[in-house]
Amino acid sequence: MTCETKNLLNAYVDGELDSAGSLPVEAHLQACVSCQSDVERLRALSSAIKNNALRFKALPRLKRNLNSAIRVANPDRKSSFLRWSWASAVASTIVVILLG
């Protein structure tokens, strides 16, 4: 059995229809056993996917690798400046001591 409402059932189950769109679907579902079954199966499938922990999580190493890669791509100019300042100060002190 086919009816035009079948094309809207996915959007209905996904909450993508506004009230003007969903009211006729709900009215149709009261009378159409075939579409009622379709809605049941769509909801069963959605529940099965959500209840079975199918969503993968990123491992901590990915985050670490990512941070390293981005740090390489974005060197911290402030730290770099401070390191050079320290190096300059130490070098100046050595020069003063040697000359003195």
Place this chain on the structure above:
Amino acid sequence: VVYQGVGVVHERERLREPNELKGFNEAVLPHLDAAYNLARWLTRNDQDAEDVVQEASLRAFKYWKGFSGRDCRPWLLAIVRNTFYSWLRERSVQPELTEDGQVDDVDDDIPNPETVLIQNADRELLMAALEDLPVEFREAIVLREMEGLPYKEIADIAGVPIGTVMSRLARARKRLQTFLTNAAPRNRL
């Protein structure tokens, strides 16, 4: 581990604001699981998924300054998706694409008790059913069922009209239902 292009980015990014990385991390890293989940389902492999996410994140950082949207999750997922297709092209792999808008030849009137089989499908069977889907159907299901994105955002991410998203979801779900009802042991009814 993908580090391709890092040296080039290094030179280009040298003059960026020092706190830019902090802002990027705060906005993007909370969505790393979503990025990895999409990449993992697209590549169907842990290491490949990590490579795709790392490359996508570098691309995202590169364009971070120009990003002006409020929610960076769909933006990041679109970059992950595009990175995945670039990754496929680099390997000369042709994804199994379907013709959008075509109706699958699947029995419309699956007996109602099959709902129980679908509802009780175990994780292994569901994984097999999802991995069996063509890639553009798989990405639609992942973005809708796992990430809970509205059709409009899925359409933006995939770069297709909303009608195509609706068609892909409907066809993907029909294939999943058929796979699950055909594969499930009958004694579970």
